[in-house]
Amino acid sequence: MSFPAVSRVLHRHLDVDGVEVFYRESVPDRPDAPVLLLLHGFPSASHQFRRLIDVLGTRYRLVAPDYPGFGHTRVPDGFAYGFDRLADVTEAFVRRLGLSRFVMYVFDFGAPVGFRIAERRPEWITGLIVQNGNAYTEGLSPAARDFIALRPGTEGAEEAVRDLLTLPGTRGQYEDGAGDPELIAPDGWTLDQHFLDLPGRKEAQVALAFDYRSNLERYDRWQAWLREHTPPALIVWGADDPFFPEPGARAYLRDLPGAELHLFGTGHFALEDHLPQIAPLVAGFLDRVWT
Structure with missing residues (x-):
């Protein structure tokens, strides 16, 4: 009897300028x-x-x-949080690990982190x-715009952010917009x-959260980067995401008209309930672009 291959996965820490990544x-x-x-x-x-790694990790x-x-x-005491710092640490991590050529998969916060790295190291x-x-x-819903508009020191702003950091808020990010919540394991939000x-x-x-506005200030630069470097691109998108709705996916085609776009009837965490559909797309894309 044969069984599907499951990947061997290592779990490690790497010191990056005092941050144990x-x-x-x-x-x-x-x-x-x-x-x-x-x-x-x-x-x-x-x-x-985790599940994507298990499925694809023997081949990639x-x-x-x-x-x-x-x-x-x-992190060490006194670490200052902002998207520039997340990108700094992630870029240094990539360098320390010895990666100099890779396909980059960006999800949610991964986009502002990843596009900062792409601007700095396009050859990677x-x-x-x-x-x-x-x-x-156009990929920002009204709820996302309201959230990004929050400013420190404004009455109720910090409380609004902290409300999202509760268990109901965390669970809602997984289930809101999902076509079939029974396909979403509770382990993720827990x-x-x-x-x-x-x-x-x-x-x-x-x-x-208060620094997220710095990402919007860079949208023009990231779009220019896409037009200049025209990377092969695969877009897989939960079309019913309450924060980043479908127009945000289609907007990429303006700067990357050759990109492959797939929309799924689910919310923000599309991998949670559409892994069987998305994993083969990822595998096929890697096979095509890696030469």
Whole structure:
């Protein structure tokens, strides 16, 4: 009797200028396998890619780090949170790990982190996979715009952010917009909430929430980068995402008209309930662009 191959996955920490970056890395069957850098979203961490890594890790080298303030990554006292700093640490992590050529998978927060890295190191990026990772103003729902408009010191602003960091708020990010919530395991939001409840984590998320406006200020630059470098691109998008709706996916085609676009009837965390559909698309894309 034969069984589907399941990948061997390593779980490690790597010191990056005093930040102990936790990461997951599959061990493929051949050393020259295509490399996929998986950049996670909010309020999650690298564990959101566990099933994808299990399915594809024998054929490809999948690397998924946790950002500072997320998952198992540990930071020194006084670490200043902002999207520039997340990108700094992630870029240094990539360099320390010796990755110099990879396809980049960006989801949610992974988009502002990943596009900052792409601007700095375009030679690293051989292809782009986007899952509900926004880089266009039309990809912001009214709820997202209201959230981004919050400013520190404004009455009720911090409380509004902290309301999202509760268990109902975390669970809602997984289930809102999902076509069949029974396909979404509760482990994801439960583990996310565990990490959010660790000392200092909510403060980190408040700081990042107030810094999110810095990403919108870079949208023009990221779109120009896409037009200039025209990376091969696969877009897989939960069309009923209450924060980053379908127009954000279609907007990529304006700058990458050759991109492959697939929309799914689900919410923000499309991998949770559409892994059987998305994993083959990812595998096919890697096979096509890796030469």
